[in-house]
Amino acid sequence: MTQHPYDALMAHQFETEALAQIAGRLGWDQETMMPSGAGAQRAEEVGVLEAVLHARRIDPRMGEWLSAINDADLTEVEAAQMRHIRRSYARTVKLPEKLVIAQAKLASRAHGIWAEARETDDVDFFLPVLEEVIELKREEAAALADGGDLYDALLEEYEPGTTGDQIGAMFDRMRDRLVPLREKIIGSNTYIAPLAGHFPEDGQMTLARYVADRFGYDFRHGRLDKSVHPFSSGSGTDVRITTRVDEADPQNCVYSTIHEVGHGCYEQQIDPEFGMTPLGGGVSMGVHESQSRIYENQIGRSRAFTRWLYTRMRDIFGHAGAADAENFYRAVNRVHSGFIRTEADEVHYNLHIMLRFDLERDLIRGALEVADLEEAWNSRFTADFGGQVDKPSNGVLQDVHWAAGLFGYFPTYALGNVYAGCLNKALRQAVPDLDLPLSRGMTEDATDWLRDNVQVHGGLYQPRDLIARACGFDPSEEPLLDYLETKFGDIYGL
Amino acid sequence: MTQHPYDALMAHQFETEALAQIAGRLGWDQETMMPSGAGAQRAEEVGVLEAVLHARRIDPRMGEWLSAINDADLTEVEAAQMRHIRRSYARTVKLPEKLVIAQAKLASRAHGIWAEARETDDVDFFLPVLEEVIELKREEAAALADGGDLYDALLEEYEPGTTGDQIGAMFDRMRDRLVPLREKIIGSNTYIAPLAGHFPEDGQMTLARYVADRFGYDFRHGRLDKSVHPFSSGSGTDVRITTRVDEADPQNCVYSTIHEVGHGCYEQQIDPEFGMTPLGGGVSMGVHESQSRIYENQIGRSRAFTRWLYTRMRDIFGHAGAADAENFYRAVNRVHSGFIRTEADEVHYNLHIMLRFDLERDLIRGALEVADLEEAWNSRFTADFGGQVDKPSNGVLQDVHWAAGLFGYFPTYALGNVYAGCLNKALRQAVPDLDLPLSRGMTEDATDWLRDNVQVHGGLYQPRDLIARACGFDPSEEPLLDYLETKFGDIYGL
Incomplete structure (x- = not known):
C-alpha cells in the first residue's frame, strides 16, 4: 500500500521537527550548562546536525509530495500545516547552498x-x-x-x-x-x-x-x-x-x-x-x-x-x-x-x-x-x-x-x-x-x-x-x- | 579532484561521531536536567536521531570505501582507525533491521x-x-x-x-x-x-x-x-x-x-x-x-x-x-x-x-x-x-x-x-x-x-x-x- 503524499510528508516533517527540537536543546545547554572549554567541539556537532536538517528541508521528495497534494481536499488543520510547510519549503529552496554556508x-x-x-x-x-x-x-x-x-x-x-x-x-x-x-x-x-x-x-x-x-x-x-x-x-x-x-x-x-x-x-x-x-x-x-x-x-x-x-x-x-x-x-x-x-x-x-x-x-x-x-x-x-x-x-x-x-x-x-x-x-x-x-x-x-x-x-x-x-x-x-x-x-x- | 576513499570515509565517520556525541548529551540531559514530563517526547526525538545514526552506519558508501582501502598503505594510526570502523561496520550490517527495531x-x-x-x-x-x-x-x-x-x-x-x-x-x-x-x-x-x-x-x-x-x-x-x-x-x-x-x-x-x-x-x-x-x-x-x-x-x-x-x-x-x-x-x-x-x-x-x-x-x-x-x-x-x-x-x-x-x-x-x-x-x-x-x-x-x-x-x-x-x-x-x-x-x- 502506498502512503498518501500528505501522510508521507507529515511523517518526514515529524522527524525534521524532532531533530530541530534536539538542536534547540543543544542551544539551551550551551547557554546554561555547557563547560566553558567545549565551545569548538559543540560548534562542530551543531554544524553536522544543521546540515542533516538542511538536507531534510530541501529533500527532493518534499517537492514531489507538495506537488501531489491538493490543498482543497484537506481539513482546516491539514491546510494550515500545508501553509507552513509550503512557505518554509519555498523559502528554503530559493536560497543557494553557497550563500547559506557563506552566511553561517x-x-x-x-x-x-x-x-x-x-x-x-x-x-x-x-x-x-x-x-x-x-x-x-x-x-x-x-x-x-x-x-x-x-x-x-x-x-x-x-x-x-x-x-x-x-x-x-x-x-x-x-x-x-x-x-x-x-x-x-x-x-x-x-x-x-x-x-x-x-x-x-x-x-x-x-x-x-x-x-x-x-x-x-x-x-x-x-x-x-x-x-x-x-x-x-x-x-x-x-x-x-x-x-x-x-x-x-x-x-x-x-x-x-x-x-x-x-x-x-x-x-x-x-x-x-x-x-x-x-x-x-x-x-x-x-x-x-x-x-x-x-x-x-x-x-x-x-x-x-x-x-x-x-x-x-x-x-x-x-x-x-x-x-x-x-x-x-x-x-x-x-x-x-x-x-x-x-x-x-x-x-x-x-x-x-x-x-x-x-x-x-x-x-x-x-x-x-x-x-x-x-x-x-x-x-x-x-x-x-x-x-x-x-x-x-x-x-x-x-x-x-x-x-x-x-x-x-x-x-x-x-x-x-x-x-x-x-x-x-x-x-x-x-x-x-x-x-x-x-x-x-x-x-x-x-x-x-x-x-x-x-x-x-x-x-x-x-x-x-x-x-x-x-x-x-x-x-x-x-x-x-x-x-x-x-x-x-x-x-x-x- | 576525487577524494581518497580513506579521507571520504573519515569525513563521514566524523559526522557520525558528532551526531553520536549529541545523542550522548541528550542521555546526560535526561538523567540530570530533563523535566519529569518530557520523557515521551524525548523518546521520540532520540528515536529519530538514532535512526539517522543507524542509516549513516549502514550507508552503502561505507562498504564501497572499505573495499577500496588497502590497510597495508596506511599509517599505524590510520590502520587502527580502520580496525575500529571495519569491526563496527561488519557487526552493524549483520544485524537485520527488523531485529534491531524489535529489540529497541x-x-x-x-x-x-x-x-x-x-x-x-x-x-x-x-x-x-x-x-x-x-x-x-x-x-x-x-x-x-x-x-x-x-x-x-x-x-x-x-x-x-x-x-x-x-x-x-x-x-x-x-x-x-x-x-x-x-x-x-x-x-x-x-x-x-x-x-x-x-x-x-x-x-x-x-x-x-x-x-x-x-x-x-x-x-x-x-x-x-x-x-x-x-x-x-x-x-x-x-x-x-x-x-x-x-x-x-x-x-x-x-x-x-x-x-x-x-x-x-x-x-x-x-x-x-x-x-x-x-x-x-x-x-x-x-x-x-x-x-x-x-x-x-x-x-x-x-x-x-x-x-x-x-x-x-x-x-x-x-x-x-x-x-x-x-x-x-x-x-x-x-x-x-x-x-x-x-x-x-x-x-x-x-x-x-x-x-x-x-x-x-x-x-x-x-x-x-x-x-x-x-x-x-x-x-x-x-x-x-x-x-x-x-x-x-x-x-x-x-x-x-x-x-x-x-x-x-x-x-x-x-x-x-x-x-x-x-x-x-x-x-x-x-x-x-x-x-x-x-x-x-x-x-x-x-x-x-x-x-x-x-x-x-x-x-x-x-x-x-x-x-x-x-x-x-x-x-x-x-x-x-x-x-x-x-x-x-x-x-x-x-
Missing part, C-alpha cells in the same frame, strides 16, 4: 568582531564586517523576493503576512503619540525612585520560581535556570526558560522571568495534537512577543499584581525596596531616559525599535550607507530621546542582531507590544473585574483567557487573523497607546 | 516490567519478558557469530578480542582465592565500624568537586552534577560526570565521584588528535573500568590517600565519621556480606560478577532455562557468599542489565578490576614512593602515569595489548589477588 561562516566571524568592537567602543572596527553581512543579506533578500521589496522578503521570515510599509505607517502613527508622551513625562519633573536595597540571589530565584508557578508555567514540562541573557527554548512537553539575577535590582530577575514565562506558557499550552508539527510552535515572533509582553507588562506591572508582588517580596527579603505598595508600583514602572533598548521602560521601548526599523530598512534597500550609519543613529536618537549618544556601545553597537544578520527581526518586538495592547483591551472587556484576583497573585483569569484565545491555536491561524479572532476587532496600535497614556498619565499626574 | 521496542517494555517486578519482588512477572529478551539476544548473537560461540559474539561488543573461555578460566582461578579470602575475613570476627554521623549535602558536593579537582578532572571540559545512578558521558572537550549524595553515608558520594572521575579523565586525556574519530574514546568497557577502579580503589582507598581525605572531611564537616585516620581507612575498606553488587566491597565485588557471568553465559548458550534462573542464582549465592537470598530484589531482580539486553557486559566490570590490579603493580614499580604525595592529596604521580601509559592512547591499541604495553607484563588476575590478600590481610590481621 560570516555570522560566527561577525559576532566576534562585533563583541570586540562593542568592548572597545570602536565602530570602525565593526563596519567592514557589517558591510559584508548586509551584502549577503541583500543577496538572500533578492533570492527570496521574486522582484518584490527586499526588506519585506526578510521580514516575512519572522512575521508572515506583514509588510514594511504597514509597519512603517503604524510606527509613524505611534511615534506621533509616544514622543509627546515621553516629553510630558520627562517634563513633569516627577521623580520616582528605583527599588533600593540588597536582594540575595537565593531569594530572587525562589521568588522567580514562585511567580512563574503563579503565572501557570508548568515545571513538569519545563525548568528555570540562569543565563547571561534570559531566553525560552523548546516546544511541547519540554519548554525551558532562563532568567538572570542582579542582587541590587530585583526587577531584572522578576520581570525577565515573567517575560520568559509568557513565551514558555505559549509553547506549553499549544494544542498537544499539534505536537512535533509546524502548528506546534508559536505562530510568529510578533505574536510570541505579545504573550511575553502582556504577561510582563499589562499583567505583571499592573497596580493590582504589584500589590501582591510587593507583599511576597517583603516575605522573602524582609523588605521590597520601596516604602509601600504604591511606591513599589511606581518604581517598577518608572520612566527613565536611557541609551539601552533592553533596559527601556514601556514608554521608551517602542521608540528604540522604530529607530532600528527605519535604519535597517534603509540599509537593506540601499538607501543608507554603512559609513553613514552611526551618524544616522545618533541624530535619530537625539530627535526621539532628547539626548546625545555618549559612546557607540550605548548606541549603534549595543545590539547583537545586525552582526547576526537578523534584519527584519526588530519590528516584531514592537508588533508584540501592539498585539499585547489589543489583547489587553479585549481581556479587560472579557474579564472586567480582573484586578481583584490579580491583587491576590491569582493570574488564572488572564492566563486562561490568553490560553484559550491565543496560545492553544499554535500555528493554526495567520498571526494578524489570530489576534483579530481573539480580540473581536482588527489589531491596531491604538489600544496600546491608550493604555500607555492612561497608565503613565496617572503615575506622572499628567 | 522490547527494551523499553522490558525495563518497565523489570522495574515493577523489582518493586513488588515478583520474579514470575519478569521472567516472560526476560525470555523474549533472551530469544532476540540469541538471534542477534547468531547473526553476529558466523557459526562461532553465541556468548563470545555478544562479549565482543564490549571487550573486543576477549572470549568467554578466557574469562571463565580466569574467573575460576580468581574464585579459588577470593572465596577463601572472604571466609577468612568473615571468620576473623574483626568488627570494623562504618562511618557514622551526619554529612550535609552541600559539604559533600563541595568535597566531591575538591576531590575531582585533585584527581585532575578538568572542569573547563566537564561538569559534576547529581543523578540517581552516577555515570560519565561524552568524549573530547565535553565529558560530564555525576554523583549521588546520602547524608548518612559520605563514602557513597566521594567514591562514586572518584570512580566517575576515573572514567571522565580517561576520556578527557585521550590524544586530542583522535577527537571525533573511533580512536577518540575509551578502547573497551574493561579498560574504562580499570581507570575508574584504580582511581577509586587502589589510589582512592589507599591508606595514604585516605589519611589526606580524613583531614579534608574534618575541615568541611567538623568530623570525618571515624575516631582517627586509621579507623577512617578501615571504615572505607570494611568488608561486609551483602546481597547487592553495587554496594559491594573490593573483596566481594568480583564474586558478584562471576555469579552473573556464569548464569548469563548459560542462558545465551541455552544451558540454563529462564524458569530455573532464580534457583540457580540463589544456590550459587549461598555457595559463594555463605548466606540465603531473602527476596528477589536482593537477588536475581537487582540489576537492570538483563532487562536492557546487556548480555556480555557484566564480565567487563571484573576485567576492569583485574586490569586495575595489573596497572597498580606497574605503577607502584614505576613510582615506588607514591604514598608520600598521596598522603598529601597529590595524585599527579599516579594520574600522570595512567594518562601517559593508558589514557592518551584512546583506541589505538587492542585492550589487552594496551594493558600489556603499559605494565611491561602480560595481564593476569594475580596482581589483583595479591593486592587484595595483602591489603585485607593487613586490615583484618589474617
